[in-house]
Amino acid sequence: MSESQGPLWSWRATDLSEGILSGSISCEEVAESCLARIEAVNPQVNAIVDMIPAGEVMAAARRADSDIRRGLSLGPLHGIPVTVKINVDMKGRATTNGVPAFSGLFAEEDSASVANLRRAGAIILGRTNVPAFSTRYFTDNELYGRTVNPWSAHITPGGSSGGAAVAVATGMGAIAHANDRAGSIRYPAYCCGVYGLRPTPGRLPSYNATAKEERSITAQLFSVQGPMARSAEDLRLGMDALGARDPRDPWWVPVEEPKVPTPLRVAMMPVVAGMNVLPEVSAAVRRAGRCLADAGFVVEELAAPRIGDAAELYFSLLATEANTTPLSPIAQFGGEAARKAREGTLAYRPPLRGQAAYMSALATRTAFIREISLFLEGFPLVLMPVSCRPPASVDSDQQGVDSVRELLDAQHPLVSISLLGLPSLVAPVGIVEGVPAGVQLISARFCEANCLAAGKALEVGIPPAFPPADLPLGV
Template sequence: MSNDIWRWSAVELARRIRLRDVSCEEAVASCLARLDQVNPRINAVVEVFAAQAMQAAALADATLARGGAVGPLHGVPVTVKVNVDQEGCATTNGVGAYRDVQARADSPVVANLRQAGAIVIGRTNTPAFSMRWFTDNDLHGRTVNPWDPRRTPGGSSGGAAAAVAAGIGPLAHGNDQGGSIRYPAYACGVPGLRPSLGRVPAFNPSQAKERTLGMQISSVQGPLARHVADLRLGLAAMAAPDPRDPWWVPAPLAGPVGFPVRVAVCAEPPGYAVSPEVAFAVRQAASWLEQAGCIIDEVAPPRLREAADLWLSLTLNEARAGVCEAVEQHGDEPMRKAFASMNSHAPQLGVTEYMAALAQRSTLLREWQAFFACYPLLLMPISLQPAFHVDADQQGDDAMRRILDAQSPLLATAILGLPGLSVPTGLVEGVPMGVQLVAGRFQEALCLAAGEAIEARASCGVPVDPRPVAE
């Protein structure tokens, strides 16, 4: 059997395993060998389960041999982020103080992946408290972008994105509260899907108390992969019901998509500085969607900056009341510095102002829903700038303001609970570029269909061998 199974897509691997063209043990062994080869250079996976994964693969092969029922990801190697509970593992969230606190049960997304037959081969890195777009922490170290070590792999799912980009498993788990799936996918040149709020159940049994409301309504779990079709497969597995999440909605995944559709294209959001490379990527993707039969209109979504500012106000005011003390006590110095810079741009809200901010979310979401009634799909940047250089958030408050502005397309859609798909469009001077597809609530299928139309015309070059700084 070929030793390049690690190159296969999740869809192909699952199909070939069901046909018994390849064994689960061969699939897992190939991905583990690739991990051994490249992970020392990128530090994407910070906890490896080689023996456990091979044992699980042997059991999965035995199930096939006796004709037992198998799930859609049977035998497919996956990675899980260190900020969700996985039974027997520490949910470190990139924080040294949590290194010995082991989870006693799986979170819903991990349980669903296992139920679908996936085999977890390792846990991926995240910044401390998962609160930076740069994946580095004092506990696990820095994750390196396999395309260019001088650029961030994104955050907070930087380990997940770097892993799939470098060929460590075809599918990775991530989560997204302010772009933490879509931005790492963009930085590492792979597709990543932020599902709608309520699509994938979420809960950490180990958490000491419930998250605050703004964080609950902006945070979701979702997949990263090297192919859009793999995101569809991963989403179906992750979205199985779990009674522990009161936000979960039994919305159908399948059904008539209606693609091609009318697409609103916003290459340069009004009032923002947009990199020419970013604007070109959006317009290029628009031409590809037009070739696929879509009707293209250049129009901006309603009140983008207000929605992005709302994310900042709610998130930071809740963080001040919640995780601020933990960040000061247990956060590493880069986390504390970035957190302070973000705080400098978020106004202090009293109870009345906080209630008004939450109310404003309904107003904005209503306007976006009316927008999607006219334009079922929105094509826009992921970030308004190419992937940031490493530690750009350590350069002071002004630098943080520029970062927050650049991330506005991520923040606005997150606070509104909308689905967003990050799709690569190619490389510009060796740096991955990409675009974001946004649709109405529970319209992931439409995003994925459009993403496949873009993917079919783009050249992205993953998996990639990690590149040294000199290149």
Template sequence: MHPWQLDAAELAQRIKARELSCVEAVRSSLARLDAVNPQVNAVVDSCAEEALREAAQADASLAKGEKSEKTGPLHGVPVTVKVNVDQRGHATTNGVQAYRSVVAGEDSPVVANLRRAGAIVIARTNTPAFSMRWFTDNAAHGRTLNPHDAGVTPGGSSGGAAAAVAVGIGAIAHGNDQGGSIRYPAYACGVYGLRPSFGRVPAFNPSGKGERPPVVQLSSVQGPLARNVRDLRIAFAAMAARDVRDPWWVPAPLEAADAAAPVRVALCTELPGYACDPEVADALQRAARSLERAGYQVEPMQPPRLREAADLWLALTMADSRLLVEPALLRDGDETIREAYRAMDAHAPQFDTAGYMGALAARTGLMREWALFLQRHPLVLLPVSWRHPFPVDADQQGSAAMRGLLDAQSPLLSTAILGLPGLSVPMGLRNGLPTGVQLVSDRFREDLCMAAAEVLEADAGPVPVVDPCGARRVSAS
């Protein structure tokens, strides 16, 4: 088995045991990148030279006999980082041609945390312009293809991250999620994707010219994608270390004593007035049966005001965007992001100051209702999207089509505006495309989501690496 086929946990174990060198691990992943990236365009910036140099330094530290407790949990493990966060010496393009000259002088907190855990960044992954679509395509770097089917989206905005993990370019990928940008690509590409709680993983781009808009600060988070829950846990723990540059970071424990115990689960199978696709409904029922067999008490139950929360996400996000994002987007964005933005903006109310303040106040009320609901049902099992993965460029068909997309993504938008964690869990293929479900818990209870995901993983089996060069798949550990 080639090193790139190993999961991150086993790779780290073999490196610490001196069964495999860091250089061998990095070279193997870079060879896999060279072999498959031309077919998917997940990676848009290779870090090969510096990654090999860092791998050699990591091997040297092991050779000096440094104690294992000083070796990070990801020592020598190749990872990828999304091109919209600062990585020292690389352009933070955010999928925009005009920003190719924005070269970071230092690492963002999430990149710094991965490095402190011993990870080696081998490449940077694609995102749509301004990271504002569920489709990964831009004029700066081109289109990322879904390795399962080039006719459907790999998701967005972390589409490059999800595709990279799916085809074996690194066992762990970094992504970020403001409105489903980790969870939806994970769903579309058939891998695991964790949106942590707001305040869990520190975020800051030193290259930025100003602070992010307020609602972006409250709803956008950094998180990992992987092919199994074990790797997700390791990456999440590494990313969540404190960085003083983010004043929103909260020192909450990563796991509670009751994390593995079965809990009551609210099963959400419909949005009033909006039926889900058969593949989505089937995945939910299969997941519910798996959890019940493991002792979870699953009850059909609608969480509080799901559609209203999703509409609030749109209203607040667009209010911020009109003031602080739109000028740059219209000036520097490509036509696809402009079209998607116009279509989305058509469905958002126009706010004056009083309206904006009222919407923020309404968010607090929704957060309270969900917190009370999650006291009774600590987990919610619901779709990632009410629809099977969208065809490519479905957001380029006008405002009516965008309305359908917004409704389909309501399970992503509602939880994002409330700052809740969500985990996208793959549930195998149907009609050649991935299916999946989402697990949502109260703030800082990612441990409940991951424990339940491990139950589903045990039933569904390991996620195989996709070979985009043909129909066959490559086995993974």
């Protein structure tokens, strides 16, 4: 490996790790390269909104180099530059979640994710932007402003991990921490043409001490932490680092990962019953299917059960919980854009009537999971759309109820997998008319290895494209 591979900021995390451990590059050199990249491009895209002072970053890099010289035990991300989403606690810094009212909410301890990144030896460069309360598919807020998709300023970078996706896409850190409830890792990965992994709930611990109360039951069931990166292999590094046990999360599960079956059978779903998948999206799924078949996977086009129904159930549960809180924090502190988006979302699906209906819906979810689990016994991998449409135009959730309905209809492939509690990997499959295209890979609970194996094959067969070093492109 050498600088002829390109500047260090453009290297994959796996290559950086190999170079650091072999001594061909230093942690200090890597940090310097990434800081220079941030200085060059972040003012154009506004992905990192809370920079760690350069002096602190370089001091951490020098310590990392010293640890290598002293022969100390090293973590899986030793010396690797990363970013952290600003909706998780980092000791001594404000967990704003993009909300001006939370500018003084300083964390007294690290979240589970930040603590695990530190233990893994990662060097945290900064914290990435989100929509207010991390609730929109668009990354913009009154505190930090808008994050710009480096492929085109006219399309969303996704949300709520839009800042994380843009940081990775433009080389401002090799791995980005993110989180996902309704697609907040997967949709930004799709919009920005990078790799994103939503692990099985419970695989990666989650905890914020600044939270005023425990999360709702659907948030506990559906929300996960996860990595974003410029390669599928880097997702594995990120997942392993973020997944270490944290006793503050009672949902965390110790996992003995099943082996990837050979050959791996794939159910390809270019269209999904009950969803209006556009032809260009279906074409991307078929292109990925051909790539996997060429790589030795057994690919058949057929439908997995309950995926369409799962999306409807997700929104019913969401609407029911939202209606139990007459004055939500979003209504109090969210700002006009967040409030308008919430109004459109609440109008999208009526709440369930009464406690019995809500309990029945949760029971139905179990039946859905059982059916898809049985299907995945025969076809351990499902290849399907990320969204029914290409990335949305900026602020299309601010244009009335009908526009929000169209947006949420398109996101059914995302939320269905959230409800089913399955791991999912989004992989880019090229650029179509200047906009990233991508697919979603689904497997059984705790079988992330299946998704990662297919993601790696797609990376080889359809190499990812990234915005050029000399931004802007479409900005």
